[in-house]
Amino acid sequence: MKITDITPYKGSVLQIDLEGADPLFIHRDIAADFHLAPGLELPEGAVEQIHIASQRRRAYERALYLLDVRAYGFAELFEKLEQNYEEDVCYHVLRRLVRLGMINDRRYAASLAEKYVTIKHYGLYRAKQEMRRKGLDDELIDEALADYEEETDAQLAALLERKYAADLQDPTDQKRINRVKAALVRRGYGYDAIRCALEDYFSE
Helix, strand or coil, X not given: CEEEEEEEEECCEEEEEECCEEEEEEEHHHHHHCCCCCCCECCCCHHHHHHHHHHHHHHHHHHHHHHHHCCCCHHXXXXXXXXXXXXXXXXXXXXXXXXXXXXCHHHHHHHHHXXXXXXXXXXXXXXXXXXXXXXXXXXXXXXXXXHHHHHHHHHHXXXXXXXXXXXXXXXXXXXXXXXHHHHHHHCCCCHHHHHHHHHHHHHC
């Protein structure tokens, strides 16, 4: 298959006209990598190789854009890229990002643990659920949350003082107390921890 012409298309994209086939639209760097020029006779399979290289470049640029907005884990970013690119292309790009240190699930798990526990004040159960939704495996999640296990009591006490004090003025008002318990359960705290925190709150 012969290249009949190469012309600028849009920005850094070139139009590669082929004899007897639809044109290719690829980045000028891909054209340079394959030494494409008018009159060049492409060997069998070359068009497919050029297509794959072009897809990898586009997927890589998309991944960099997403990572510039916020951090991602391997599985979560794979799911994003797979919406537009083939599976093999996604794996190629993600392995490259891992080698470059731009994706690190252990580091990502640690940052999410801090976000959910320290900033959003979730209990460990809720934090673990949220981290699983990000595609992290349980081993990494448990490792990241281990540093926060001893903070649960203090965090619950702080929440009761700061957020729920208005509902806890009367220790006999079971309706309001149950409402606080339900809110804390939704935040991911265990029943025993909530009970102990409320007992300590009212005893003080």
